[in-house]
Amino acid sequence: xxxxxxxxxxxxxxxxxxxxxxxxxxxxxxxxxxxxxxxxxxxxxxxxxxxxxxxxxxxxxxxxxxxxxxxxxxxxxxxxxxxxxxxxxxxxxxxxxxxxxxxxxxxxxxxxxxxxxxxxxxxxxxxxxxxxxxxxxxxxxxxxxxxxxxxxxxxxxxxxxxxxxxxxxxxxxxxxxxxxxxxxxxxxxxxxxxxxxxxxxxxxxxxxxxxxxxxxxxxxxxxxxxxxxxxxxxxxxxxxxxxxxxxxxxxxxxxxxxxxxxxxxxxxxxxxxxxxxxxxxxxxxxxxxxxxxxxxxxxxxxxxxxxxxxxxxxxxxxxxxxxxxxxxxxxxxxxxxxxxxxxxxxxxxxxxxxxxxxxxxxxxxxxxxxxxxxxxxxxxxxxxxxxxxxxxxxxxxxxxxxxxxxxxxxxxxxxxxxxxxxxxxxxxxxxxxxxxxxxxxxxxxxxxxxxxxxxxxxxxxxxxxxxxxxxxxxxxxxxxxxxxxxxxxxxxxxxxxxxxxxxxxxxxxxxxxxxxxxxxxxxxxxxxxxxxxxxxxxxxxxxxxxxxxxxxxxxxxxxxxxxxxxxxxxxxxxxxxxxxxxxxxxxxxx
Amino acid sequence: xxxxxxxxxxxxxxxxxxxxxxxxxxxxxxxxxxxxxxxxxxxxxxxxxxxxxxxxxxxxxxxxxxxxxxxxxxxxxxxxxxxxxxxxxxxxxxxxxxxxxxxxxxxxxxxxxxxxxxxxxxxxxxxxxxxxxxxxxxxxxxxxxxxxxxxxxxxxxxxxxxxxxxxxxxxxxxxxxxxxxxxxxxxxxxxxxxxxxxxxxxxxxxxxxxxxxxxxxxxxxxxxxxxxxxxxxxxxxxxxxxxxxxxxxxxxxxxxxxxxxxx
Numbered sequence: 001x002x003x004x005x006x007x008x009x010x011x012x013x014x015x016x017x018x019x020x021x022x023x024x025x026x027x028x029x030x031x032x033x034x035x036x037x038x039x040x041x042x043x044x045x046x047x048x049x050x051x052x053x054x055x056x057x058x059x060x061x062x063x064x065x066x067x068x069x070x071x072x073x074x075x076x077x078x079x080x081x082x083x084x085x086x087x088x089x090x091x092x093x094x095x096x097x098x099x100x101x102x103x104x105x106x107x108x109x110x111x112x113x114x115x116x117x118x119x120x121x122x123x124x125x126x127x128x129x130x131x132x133x134x135x136x137x138x139x140x141x142x143x144x145x146x147x148x149x150x151x152x153x154x155x156x157x158x159x160x161x162x163x164x165x166x167x168x169x170x171x172x173x174x175x176x177x178x179x180x181x182x183x184x185x186x187x188x189x190x191x192x193x194x195x196x197x198x199x200x201x202x203x204x205x206x207x208x209x210x211x212x213x214x215x216x217x218x219x220x221x222x223x224x225x226x227x228x229x230x231x232x233x234x235x236x237x238x239x240x241x242x243x244x245x246x247x248x249x250x251x252x253x254x255x256x257x258x259x260x261x262x263x264x265x266x267x268x269x270x271x272x273x274x275x276x277x278x279x280x281x282x283x284x285x286x287x288x289x290x291x292x293x294x295x296x297x298x299x300x301x302x303x304x305x306x307x308x309x310x311x312x313x314x315x316x317x318x319x320x321x322x323x324x325x326x327x328x329x330x331x332x333x334x335x336x337x338x339x340x341x342x343x344x345x346x347x348x349x350x351x352x353x354x355x356x357x358x359x360x361x362x363x364x365x366x367x368x369x370x371x372x373x374x375x376x377x378x379x380x381x382x383x384x385x386x387x388x389x390x391x392x393x394x395x396x397x398x399x400x401x402x403x404x405x406x407x408x409x410x411x412x413x414x415x416x417x418x419x420x421x422x423x424x425x426x427x428x429x430x431x432x433x434x435x436x437x438x439x440x441x442x443x444x445x446x447x448x449x450x451x452x453x454x455x456x457x458x459x460x461x462x463x464x465x466x467x468x469x470x471x472x473x474x475x476x477x478x479x480x481x482x483x484x485x486x487x488x489x490x491x492x493x494x495x496x497x498x499x500x501x502x503x504x505x506x507x508x509x510x511x512x513x514x515x516x517x518x519x520x521x522x523x524x525x526x527x528x529x530x531x532x533x534x535x536x537x538x539x540x541x542x543x544x545x546x547x548x549x550x551x552x553x554x555x556x557x558x559x560x561x562x563x564x565x566x567x568x569x570x571x572x573x574x575x576x577x578x579x580x581x582x583x584x585x586x587x588x589x590x
Numbered sequence: 591x592x593x594x595x596x597x598x599x600x601x602x603x604x605x606x607x608x609x610x611x612x613x614x615x616x617x618x619x620x621x622x623x624x625x626x627x628x629x630x631x632x633x634x635x636x637x638x639x640x641x642x643x644x645x646x647x648x649x650x651x652x653x654x655x656x657x658x659x660x661x662x663x664x665x666x667x668x669x670x671x672x673x674x675x676x677x678x679x680x681x682x683x684x685x686x687x688x689x690x691x692x693x694x695x696x697x698x699x700x701x702x703x704x705x706x707x708x709x710x711x712x713x714x715x716x717x718x719x720x721x722x723x724x725x726x727x728x729x730x731x732x733x734x735x736x737x738x739x740x741x742x743x744x745x746x747x748x749x750x751x752x753x754x755x756x757x758x759x760x761x762x763x764x765x766x767x768x769x770x771x772x773x774x775x776x777x778x779x780x781x782x783x784x785x786x787x788x789x790x791x792x793x794x795x796x797x798x799x800x801x802x803x804x805x806x807x808x809x810x811x812x813x814x815x816x817x818x819x820x821x822x823x824x825x826x827x828x829x830x831x832x833x834x835x836x837x838x839x840x841x842x843x844x845x846x847x848x849x850x851x852x853x
Contacts, residue, residue: 083825157822163799164782164824171717171782172824258800260736263781264717267736275783275798309657314669340785341796342803345700349693356685363681364674370649371669377659380591388595388654392602395646399639406688408695409632412617412792415785415820457591461598468602472609480615481789483820486828492816494789498615572666 012126014553024134026126027553031133032112033446035103036439038137042099045144047513049092056080058506060488074152083173085487086155091147093158094182098189099140101431102289105296106231107136107196109438110224112446114200116544117218119209119561121554124202132195139188146174146181154179157485159286162256162278163263166248170263176249183246190239193231200228209543211563215320216582218542218567219313222320223299226327227292233331234288241281248273279341283334291330293427294394295323297434298365301387301394303567304437305369307540308384309376310578312568314368322361329358339407340414348407355405362398366391376571377578382456383538386437389464390430396468397426400475415485418478421471429467436463436519443523444537448549449530455522459515466512473505541579542567595654603647610636621790621811621836624698628792631691638684699793704806705772712776713765714747715784715797715819718826721746724760724846732756739780746780760849764833768842769812775805785821788834796821809836 015021022030055064063078074084111129115122123129146153154174156165160182169176204225208217217225244255254270256278261268298319306313313319335343335351369391378384400422403409413419436459443451480498482489489495489502536545543561544551561583569580608614620626656662712723712731725731732753739748749756767773777786777797784797786805790813795805819830837845 081825082828086822086825086827155825161783161822164822167782258798261781261799262716262736262739265741269736272800274800310659311665312668314667315671315674316668318669318671318674340794342798342801345696348696348700352692352696353685353689356688357682359685360678360681363677366646367673367677368669370646370653371673373653373657375662375665375667376657377662377664378592378654378657379659380595385591388650391650392599392647396602396606396643399643402639402684402688403632403635406631406635406692408628408692408699409635411699411794412628412632412789414794415787461594464598468606472606476609476615479610479617481618481787481818483787483818485822486818488828491829491831492818494618494816495818501615570666571664578664 011121011554024130026122026130028111028115028123028126028129029446029551031129032108032110034133035107035111035136036109038133038140039100039104039108039435042095042103042140046092046095046100047516049088049095051510051513052080053085053088053092054506054509056085056487057502059503060490071152080487082487083155084152086157086485087147087152087174087178089485090155090157090182091143091153094143094186096428097158097289097293098186099136099143101293101427102193103136104435105300105431105438106200106224106227106292107133109300109435109442110200110227110296111196113442113544114221114224115203115207116547116551116555117221117542118204118207119212119543119556119563120203120207121556123199124207125199128195129199132192132199135188135192135195139185139192142181142185142188146178146185149177149181152178154182159282160245161282162245162248162275163258163261166245166256167261167263167268168249170266170268180246180249183242183249187239187242187246190235190242193235194239197228197232197235200224201232204228209561209563212582215317216563216566218299219302219316219319220296220299222323223296226323227295230288230292230295230327230330234285234292237281238285241278241285244281245278276338276341276343279338280334280343283337284331286337287334288327288330290423290427291327293431295327297390297431298323300434300438300441301390302365302368302372304383304387304441305372306568306570307538308379308381308387309373310379310570311372311376312566312570314371314374316566316568318364319368322364326358326361326365329354329361333358333405336405336407336410339410352405352407356402358405359398359402366395366398381538382440382451382453382460383437385457385460386433386440389460390433390437392464393425393430393433393467396472397422397430400425412481413478415483416478417474417482417484420484421474421476421478424471424474425467429471433463436460439523441538442544443526444533445544445549445551447527447530448533449526450533450537451526451530452522455518455525459518459522462515462518463512466508466515469508470505470512473501473508477501539577539579541569541581543582546581546583592655592658596651599647599651599654603644607640607644610640617792618789619811620792621809621813621815622792622807623810624695624807625790625792627695631695634691635688638688642684699806700804704774705808708772708774708806709767710774710776711765711767712747712778712802713786713797714778714780715786715823715830716746716780717782717824718819718830719763720765720784720786720817720830720832722762722765722832723747724762726758726760726846726850728755728758730755732759758850760846762849764835765817766835766837766842766845767809768839769836770808770810771839772806772808775807776802777805778802782823783821784819784823784830787818787820788815790815791834794820809834812836812838
């Protein structure tokens, strides 16, 4: 299967014009950087939206200058209206989940590094790969248009539950054209993801270099491969659900709209459908989606901890199997988002049991991290800082899952800030920390320069502290019963008593956002003037570190690598080097 | 840097334990047996997960200092599967312990036969108010139809004026219940999804248009409890407020009668 001849299976000639080199490029490295660029743009947008939301939450009556100019009608007299808050919130969630978290590690770093790490010249289908990026970009532009064209986007949240999202503007502002554009954008994103999945799966199976058995693949590759499989199945279902919702919006169908509704004194009497059906479709995608987000992060962190500890990964095979078990189980637990939805209470039993059972493979993966570090020789460089931070955040966030997965406990905690805190810790922070780790780690390979370590340390510690300050506090707000998706606390006495917590969280959020400016500054400064990097600054064993920085167009200069050993030969060599490259044939071991 | 991490991990453990210890923001007082049992199981979960959370952070704090390059020889140790099995087994036991308690609670709430002779009340949400309906002395809810819905004229649910069963239906904007009596709350909606959340009962259930969903409870403490809407329902979601008013039986009877007398 992986003969030396396969290196040329996906050869495409080196591009010559600026357009074919940097714009419409089929080179997986360029596609990967384009995805990363999009994720950075989306992250800045999503962060800006969250800062606006936080400003309003801290001071609901405050006048925010320019707000009504940017969002006409959304902020009469400069005070953010509830519908503008909900519109910003919907976009914040949508942009972060799809265009940042689902994109950065998989489409971004996965595209960049996977082919090189398995010894291939490119992905299996380079043209399809290029197309998947451009469709993702189109999806993003359609999403942006929903904000500007529809007078503020939809106000139904990133989960877009019908009937609110299905019956049009009668149910609220932005729910007509804005919602339709939102659905179209998501449908495009689904198509792009499914295209990308095909590449990840086929490339990993077919294009591994000679000697690169599945069990010699770096864990990063296992992460991206497993995620590719999950994405193909999960996004297909989201696409179906999205199309049905779109039909309800524009074609008068009633998949999700019950008969006999009265909305704002207007009768809406369609044929009869089920809002709960949409939730099943959405969450059948939605739960695997969070594993699509975190599994690449697990791969990256396990990998970087080994590199930084100068030790092999602890029980590599167990990590691979646990990743697969986790990903599979992830398809059987979607109902834990629906315990109070009105679905059959009997179904809550298996959903609940399977959900908390996920702690078994998750715990197995988690034990391998201290296991890798144990007896290691820890180097506290930038990627390692973020990998260590990830371990803390993943364990903390995972604990929250043990509460929410128990149906009886979820009855109180559902739709409170406990949930908001939970998913921000486990996705907003953990996956993002892993993305930062990946950035600091592969930046030298991409650009031939190091990122500044001092700025990286400052960035890390401010982010580590800021994240906990904000999102643990949200867990606590949830314990007090603070519902989510509230634009302000003014209408409830028990919420007014907690207003101080919003002020404190807002301060912390501005601090956390400011800390990210350090990262941006580091990126820009290092890109233009960072210290030149040697080919293998981290002294790592995997194939990408055996080629120049930045790599040539075809990665291996036409010479297929021959892999002689596994990906984590650290700590075993004697002499000056404490590692052995995967291509090193001397004293080859299984 | 090693010591910075050590301190950071230890502080993380200490501060988060402090935050969850109940001194900052916590549940409101429990007003039913289910709510008290909920709190017990919640605390059990907190203690068990808290133990592992703290343990992991202590181990990490130790590791980051103990295994620096200056103090550790090279190692190619690939680990020992017994740690994997031990972790898997421990998590499985933890899960089982949590599951037993929580499934029992869930069964009590939604699966077991409810109390005999509950008071049945409907709570029908709409953007952005709740409409409670009591069946009245005849114990039967009147038929409803879209044609008769008229919020301004006091018929928000569209009770059919020709249905005798509906003549004694009682509409309240708040949920008034007698203390220590089992209640069967039927939730519905006229337009979009809403959710009825009584913090003091530790209960929540979505109100879904097109069907009726059920919540059963017995409140044992007199009081007036704010009820927020807990499912995003539009631009008024954050002000969709009602109350659970738990009153003495005599006051309950008096208020229902007062409504009927005034009709």
